[in-house]
Amino acid sequence: MNPLCQRGQASCGACCGLYNRADLSREAAAALLDRRTEALAGVPRTVEAFRAAAARLGEDEEAPLFPSVRVCPLLGWLDAARTRAGCLAHPLATGGADLRDCGVYDARICDSFLCPSHSWLSEEEAELAAEACAGDPYLYGLVVTDVPFLRAALEGVAALAGARVERRHLQDPRFLAALRALFALKEELAPGSEGLFGAFRAGPDGEPLPRAIDYAALGRPAPSPHDALLTCVGADPRSGNDLDALEGEVRARLEACAAALEAAGARDRRPALQIRTDP
Ligand code: SF4
Ligand code: SF4
Numbered sequence: 314m315n316p317l318c319q320r321g322q323a324s325c326g327a328c329c330g331l332y333n334r335a336d337l338s339r340e341a342a343a344a345l346l347d348r349r350t351e352a353l354a355g356v357p358r359t360v361e362a363f364r365a366a367a368a369r370l371g372e373d374e375e376a377p378l379f380p381s382v383r384v385c386p387l388l389g390w391l392d393a394a395r396t397r398a399g400c401l402a403h404p405l406a407t408g409g410a411d412l413r414d415c416g417v418y419d420a421r422i423c424d425s426f427l428c429p430s431h432s433w434l435s436e437e438e439a440e441l442a443a444e445a446c447a448g449d450p451y452l453y454g455l456v457v458t459d460v461p462f463l464r465a466a467l468e469g470v471a472a473l474a475g476a477r478v479e480r481r482h483l484q485d486p487r488f489l490a491a492l493r494a495l496f497a498l499k500e501e502l503a504p505g506s507e508g509l510f511g512a513f514r515a516g517p518d519g520e521p522l523p524r525a526i527d528y529a530a531l532g533r534p535a536p537s538p539h540d541a542l543l544t545c546v547g548a549d550p551r552s553g554n555d556l557d558a559l560e561g562e563v564r565a566r567l568e569a570c571a572a573a574l575e576a577a578g579a580r581d582r583r584p585a586l587q588i589r590t591d592p
Contacts, residue, residue, distance in 0.1 A: 317430055317439055317457050319399060322447035324391070325454040326398040328428055330384030330417075332454065333377040337509070339451045339500060345374075346398060350389035358407045363387075363415040383417040398450035433460045437480065441467065444483045445492045455499040455509070462545040466495050469542050469563075473571035476578060488573035495566040498546055503553030506546070531556055539563045 318325050331342055349370055356366045370386035377384045391399040391406055400423065402412035413420035434442075434457070442463055446453035456463055470492070471477045483489045502509055526549050528536050537543055537560050548559040 320443040323443035323453040324397045327454040329388040363412040385416040387416040396448040465541040470570040474574040485577040491570040491573045
């Protein structure tokens with residue numbers, strides 16, 4: 314699989330620590346990338362200068378949410394339009410020098426690390442995530458690192474529409490917008506929600522903990538038909554999310570996707586215009 318990190322119009326900075334902050338809102342993440350990009354813009358492309366700049370930036374940053382996971386001050390915007398997040402110390406960003414040793418890891422680790430999504434996602438799933446979140450590194454990073462969420466979303470649409478979601482469907486602007494809105498559930502969860510870190514939830518011993526919504530405790534006789542997706546987004550009071558409200562939102566967004574998919578399919582099936590050639 315092609316790397317997920319910079320893929321088409323999509324980019325991700327999750328493992329460089331983009332979301333490892335108490336305030337991990339879109340606005341705070343963008344402000345952080347702004348500050349670093351501006352601070353590093355005029356720094357000479359030398360190891361000494363970059364190392365000193367990285368240290369200064371690191372001192373000013375708030376403590377990470379997960380202290381065991383590093384936050385690199387060299388993650389910033391790669392383009393003036395702020396549509397692509399990435400490494401400002403990479404040779405492609407510096408114009409030649411590899412300055413990644415000045416970050417929180419070293420160039421060898423930065424070069425070789427591939428998060429688990431690389432081995433879990435199919436090529437088609439990766440493309441769907443990248444195309445639906447094109448130009449939005451904040452949303453893409455949340456989605457592409459949470460394989461169960463991405464799969465549950467795509468399967469939820471397929472179950473309602475009776476058809477698998479395929480890349481060609483994203484050429485339909487209405488379906489593209491609907492799928493993006495479904496993925497955007499990830500950024501609308503209550504602060505501290507388990508769903509924000511779907512891929513990284515670990516128990517006290519570091520091993521992944523199975524997640525389940527305790528429907529009985531919530532007075533519900535049976536699991537929701539959207540249980541897989543609701544579980545992924547942490548639709549549980551322990552996570553700070555209201556199950557009923559989130560279930561309604563999930564249902565509405567899935568139905569919007571399914572309706573758009575069916576409309577796109579109907580247009581596909583419409584008979585071609587017959588052009589008469591006889592006089
Ligand atoms: S979290 Fe995964 S996709 Fe994102 S930058 Fe890191 S390795 Fe790439
Ligand atoms: S130096 Fe490494 S950890 Fe830092 S932003 Fe670049 S790739 Fe990420």
